[in-house]
Amino acid sequence: MxxxxxxxxxxxxxxxxxxxxxxxxxxxxxxxxxxxxxxxxxxxxxxxxxxxxxxxxxxxxxxxxxxxxxxxxxxxxxxxxxxxxxxxxxxxxxxxxxxxxxxxxxxxxxxxxxxxxxxxxxxxxxNRKLRKREIAYLIPLDERSVAEVEARSFAGSYKGVTDVVTKYVWPRPAKAVTKWCAEREITPNAVTYLGLALMFLALFLFWNGNFLLGLIPAWIMTFLDTVDGKLARVTMTSSKFGDVLDHGIDLIHPPFWWIAWIWGLPKAGFEVPHADLMIWIIVGGYIVQRVFEGAFIRLWGFHMHVWRPFDSFFRLITARRNPNLVILTALTLVGRPDWGMILVCAWIVLSLVVHLAQLVQAMILSRHARLVSWLDAA
Incomplete structure (x- = not known):
C-alpha cells in the first residue's frame, strides 16, 4: 500500500x-x-x-x-x-x-x-464484474491451444447472470462474428453504430405497424449488442466513450420500442382500448425496475440479481428487452401482436412484484445479517 x-x-x-x-x-x-x-x-x-x-x-x-x-x-x-x-x-x-x-x-x-x-x-x-464464479484461465500458448484460449477468453467476457437469449442462444454465433471482426480490425464502436442504426430502423417499422419486418432489425440489433461488448473485451479495445455509448443505447431504447409497438397496432388494424394504461405500465415499470436495482446496489453493494440462486434464475426471464422480444415474436408469428403487447405489460407488472419482494426481503434480512451474493459466498 x-x-x-x-x-x-x-x-x-x-x-x-x-x-x-x-x-x-x-x-x-x-x-x-x-x-x-x-x-x-x-x-x-x-x-x-x-x-x-x-x-x-x-x-x-x-x-x-x-x-x-x-x-x-x-x-x-x-x-x-x-x-x-x-x-x-x-x-x-x-x-x-x-x-x-x-x-x-x-x-x-x-x-x-x-x-x-x-x-x-x-x-x-x-468475477464480480461479470457476476459469475470462475477461476481465471492460465494456459500454455501454442498453435494447438489457440482454440482453447479463444474459447476461454470469449467465455470469460460473458456475464454469468443475464437474460436467457444472451446466455443460451447468442454465444456460439457471437463468438464466430467476434472472431471475424477481430481478424479484420473492425472496432467495437463500429459494431455499436450499426446496432444503433438497426435500433432506429426497428423503431420506425414498429411505429408503422410492420411488426414482423421490424423484428428482424430488432433481433439483429440485440445480437450485435452482444458482439460489440465481447469484441471490446477480447481485443482489449474498450473505451470510456464506447462503454457510455453502448450502455446508453441499452438503457434508453427498450421502452421506446414498446411505445412504438403500441402506436403501430392501430395502423396494422388492431384495436388498442387501453393504450394509455399500457404506456404508463411500460414507462413506469421500466423506471421503477431500474430504481429497485439501483437501490439494492446502493444499500448492499452488489446487484439484486446475484443475491440468491432464485434471483439469478429470475434474471433469465425478467421483463427486460430480450425476454419481452421473445413474447412479442411468438405472438406476432401467430398473428396477434396486440396480445403480445398485453402479455408484455402483464409480465412487466409481475416482474415488478417479484423485484419488490426481493427488495423487501433484503431489507428484513439485512437487519440481522450482512447480505452476501451467493456467487461470492465461501
Whole structure:
C-alpha cells in the first residue's frame, strides 16, 4: 500500500521468451501489452536492462495466455510468482532481482524468495464484474491451444447472470462474428453504430405497424449488442466513450420500442382500448425496475440479481428487452401482436412484484445479517 492508502502497482513489465501465435488477430506480445495497459502498466520491455533496483517489475512469459484478472492482481502483488502445473509463468519482483528472475521464469522455475500461487490463489474464483464464479484461465500458448484460449477468453467476457437469449442462444454465433471482426480490425464502436442504426430502423417499422419486418432489425440489433461488448473485451479495445455509448443505447431504447409497438397496432388494424394504461405500465415499470436495482446496489453493494440462486434464475426471464422480444415474436408469428403487447405489460407488472419482494426481503434480512451474493459466498 502507498502512503495515501492506495495499492502500489508495478510500473514496468518484461516480456520473456517468444511466441509466434496469434489470438483474436493479435500477437501474444501485442495482447499482453494491451492487457498490461488495462492494468495501468505502460513501461513494457523485452529485457530487464536499466530497471530501477527498487522498482516492482512484472515478468510474463509470452508462451502463456493470461486472463485479465491475473494481470490486474499480479500488478499489485510484489513477491509473488504465478504457477500452473508446477511451471512458473509470471512473477512480480524487485528490479534488483529482475534479470535473474527473467531467466528463472523463462525456464519455468520459481525464483528464490517468491510466494508461488496458482490462478485461484492469486485472483480468487469469483468475477464480480461479470457476476459469475470462475477461476481465471492460465494456459500454455501454442498453435494447438489457440482454440482453447479463444474459447476461454470469449467465455470469460460473458456475464454469468443475464437474460436467457444472451446466455443460451447468442454465444456460439457471437463468438464466430467476434472472431471475424477481430481478424479484420473492425472496432467495437463500429459494431455499436450499426446496432444503433438497426435500433432506429426497428423503431420506425414498429411505429408503422410492420411488426414482423421490424423484428428482424430488432433481433439483429440485440445480437450485435452482444458482439460489440465481447469484441471490446477480447481485443482489449474498450473505451470510456464506447462503454457510455453502448450502455446508453441499452438503457434508453427498450421502452421506446414498446411505445412504438403500441402506436403501430392501430395502423396494422388492431384495436388498442387501453393504450394509455399500457404506456404508463411500460414507462413506469421500466423506471421503477431500474430504481429497485439501483437501490439494492446502493444499500448492499452488489446487484439484486446475484443475491440468491432464485434471483439469478429470475434474471433469465425478467421483463427486460430480450425476454419481452421473445413474447412479442411468438405472438406476432401467430398473428396477434396486440396480445403480445398485453402479455408484455402483464409480465412487466409481475416482474415488478417479484423485484419488490426481493427488495423487501433484503431489507428484513439485512437487519440481522450482512447480505452476501451467493456467487461470492465461501
Amino acid at each position: 502507498t502512503e495515501n492508502g492506495s495499492e502500489a502497482r508495478a510500473a514496468t513489465a518484461v516480456l520473456a521468451g517468444a511466441s509466434t501465435v496469434f489470438i483474436w488477430g493479435m500477437s501474444s506480445a501485442e495482447r499482453l501489452r494491451r492487457q498490461l495497459a488495462r492494468a495501468g502498466v505502460q513501461d513494457v520491455r523485452a529485457d530487464a536492462e536499466g530497471v530501477s533496483p527498487d522498482a516492482d517489475v512484472m515478468i510474463l512469459r509470452l508462451d502463456w495466455a493470461y486472463e485479465q484478472r491475473l494481470i490486474d492482481e499480479l500488478a499489485i502483488r510484489p513477491g509473488v510468482a504465478l504457477v500452473a502445473g508446477g511451471a512458473a509463468a509470471a512473477a512480480n519482483v524487485k528490479g534488483a532481482q529482475a534479470a535473474e528472475a527473467v531467466a528463472e521464469i523463462g525456464a519455468g522455475r520459481v525464483p528464490d524468495g517468491l510466494e508461488a500461487l496458482d490462478s485461484e490463489g492469486l485472483a480468487g474464483s469469483y
